[in-house]
Amino acid sequence: MKINKLLVGLLTSVTLVASVAQAAELSMVSGDTGNGLEFLRTQLDKFEADTGNTVTIVPMPSSTSDQFGQYKLWLAAGNADIDVYQTDVIWAPQLADQFLDLTDAAKDVVSQHFPSIIESQTVDGKLVALPAFTDAPALFYRKDLLEKYSKPVPTTWDEMAATAKEIQDAERAAGNAEMYGFVFQGNAYEGLTCNALEWVKSNGGGQIVEADGTISINNPQAAAAIDRAAAWIGTIAPEGNLAYQEEESRGVWQLGNSVFMRNWPYAYALSAGDDSAVKGKFEVAPLPGGDGEGSGSAATLGGWNVAVSKYSSDPEEAIKLALYLSSTEVQKERSINQSNLPTIEALYDDADVLKASPFMANWKEIFQNAVPRPSAPTKIKYNEVSSLFWSAVHSTLSGNGTAAENLEGLEADLTDLKGDAW
Amino acid sequence: MATDVMAEPVVQTGVKIKSELMQQRVRAAQLFLLPMLLALAVVAGWPLLRSIYFSFTDASLNNIDGAEWIGFGNYLRVQTLDSGAVRYRGLLVDPAWWNAVWNTLRFAVLSVSLEAVLGMLVALVLNAEFRGRGIVRAAILIPWAIPTIVSAKMWSWMLNDQFGILNDLGMRLGLLSQKVAWTATAETAMTAVLIVDIWKTTPFMALLILAGLQMVPKDIYEAAEIDGVHPVKQFFKITLPLVRPALMVAIIFRLLDALRIFDLIYVLTPNSSATKTMSVLARENLFDFDKFAYGSAMSTLLFLIIALLTILYIWLGKVRFDGGDR
């Protein structure tokens, strides 16, 4: 892809003049992986060429909780070795004190991004981080199998479960003993919070903790949604799904052993790879919805951002780097090369982007139903809230108590944790 | 050792010279010990004191220097609700903490005792004379030489329910009727952790016991053989008592290790409440949750529990750690 010269010009004209004189040595941490890091490097090379600064990447473990612990420790110690951090969408409220306010620096570009994403990175009026890309899961389905059994793409969870069961049983009878109906992320970790939030929200059961800080999780619709998911285990989903993270689900799916899968866009490119058993046989759709009042498809909002450490020795150049990495130019490259979803709305209609990743057109719809995890209202306590939530859900899925019982306990725990205020 | 008189039988060249020599040796000993003690004080003592100090403050990671002393609040505090009801809060009444303590103890006792039994069996096999013994001895050292983080990853791969080889093997041999999700369910998560830990550390145990076995004089067995003592009786009457000191020391080193187990569980089943141990919980509170002081209190209590159990073990097992006499 050719660089969009005009955009480069717009974004870096100011920087060019200023920075040639005083080149800075910046370093940024990234939990990104393999191709992602290579891509980041190519983008940073451009930045270096344009500004004369040098940027070193410090790679981190891909486990987000490893990254988070590490960053917290470094920031607490006032580590000046790292200037720019790549942050998860849920971290902004927890690390807000340690990052610079980017409101002024980004005032000309914030309007290009989805407002909900900018909002998620704004804490008490302070723009903590700039979005680099966003993420929202979808329902992956086996086009060939749905056609074979002439089933429509399910739009409710019950429909999905019924279809999954029917095809699974028929395929097993036909000799594929390893066939399952649905795989998702059921391990006790942040991913389960994402999955369960979708079940609850799509069933009209709220968002665990509402934007105003009210604990809403203990309600019949939420309980029904989680009970419904618990019934999947051992029927349409393997027992082992209780230990699955993204990769395990993809493993089952990509061997052609599941009719449906809930996963992030990254799985799209891999499933379409040459060694994939489902190549050319699958498609994506928005996740199903529930039935009660206020139900409808919901997709948990993921995504990554760039933030500038307040201990950076060269904050000005570091802010320029953050602006650059969230710019239209880089996001466009990213969506073409990495199939990452852009946070800039206009890019979803961009011909080049759609040509390279046609499935992104589907994701615009998915993204419209995106629901944030309650990291903003619960502030620094979010990790604990999430941990309590996924534990309660995991207990229910494993058959330790009904959803109603576990959610009642969860409500009490959350109330305790909240104290007077979050 | 309650005396500072040197017992080394130095050649008798006069009482005066001898005591001078003694003085010189004691001074030298002090000088020699100093660097080591200094190193330990800096690298271990100071950080531990900091942790203990933080456990009595309201420190958070964002505000370590501004920590204020709050006494025992992290451990236990009384809270009066608006309704007038009184309740206790803090680590000592935290079910998550006691669950972790229970998990840790269960893990430590199960793993160490199973390792001791298996280690003994392996050691008995290795103590026999047979061809290729060297190769076998080398082979059993492999699990131990592999970095924990690597073996945890290796095993989590082998324990995977769908593409894990263990389930496949179990099904083929007819040991399992269906694929088991080892790390997923509460019942099997601990078993999975135990399998990996036992695999990894039994060699260590076996070697320590083997070392003890090899010090048992062969003629004792020959005499027993002539007297017609049954091999099983030989084991309990001769072997076990003689190997006991080696076994006791091996057990205590393993017990210390098992009580603070972290990396294996952190990689294998990081969030399962069925396997969450004290160290894992402490790390979670220190870094993942914004509860630095609370996590420090956990670390402190963990240290105290380990120390207490060690003392108890040494006392009950009458293990001598004073370095003996010479």
Added chain:
Amino acid sequence: MGATFDLWKLIKTVLFYTAVVFIVVVSVFPFYYAILTSFKQGTDIFRISYWPTSFSLENYQAVFSQGSFPRNLLNSVFVASVTVILALFLAVTAAFALSRVRFRGRGFLLMVILAVSMFPQIAVLSGLFELIRALGIYNTPWALIFSYTIFTLPFTVWVLTTFMRDLPIEIEEAAIVDGATPWVIITRVFMPLMWPALVTTGLLAFIGAWNEFLFALTFTSSNDTRTVPVAIALLSGGSQYEVPWGIIMAASVIVTVPLVILVLIFQRKIVSGLTAGGVKG
């Protein structure tokens, strides 16, 4: 009579060798399986096989092209070696004092050293972090060498103390008569006798330092200073959620092979080293 006796003996032999084979298979199988997996590619990795089905070195190439694995290997070697040398140096003198000289509080000191070896790493992590930053050695190999002392030093002191205690008094007596100072006694009399012990303890401490993960992750922050276990944890697949099993296994094999070779070379010594460390408590 004779025939039944032979049969019994045969059964015993068969049972014994079955046990031997079982022990070897259980010990080696996971490592064998890791090697097997490291030769696989793509979706093939998710397919179970017991024998080599494909042989591709692509994963190994990937290990060396990603990040800076060769550099990490060097770091590991450097950190582990220096840690061991330092620990041995401090421990030899300390062990002499603890084993050959009687003084008040010797038993207490040994207990203290044992106590240090039971510190949970997690309990000292934050304190060590502060200290390392204050000393200005953060993100250098010295930070690791410094922090690894916490577990290598108590261990080496303990093992060497038991070793030294077993050395015959007569050797030392002769040196004392010749007017040798304690330092001379250590360097000229004991050291030559202690090579096997030093090699063993050194190797064990080396394995400990080589395998350490938590400190290494916390106290380094760049590719150029990281050690191998951290590098393995950082190995990554094509995208965020992808776990590159093939590459991880390849890296694991690369890291483990040197240790296995070391263990094979020194296995006799390791056994005798543990003998001294454990039995004479």
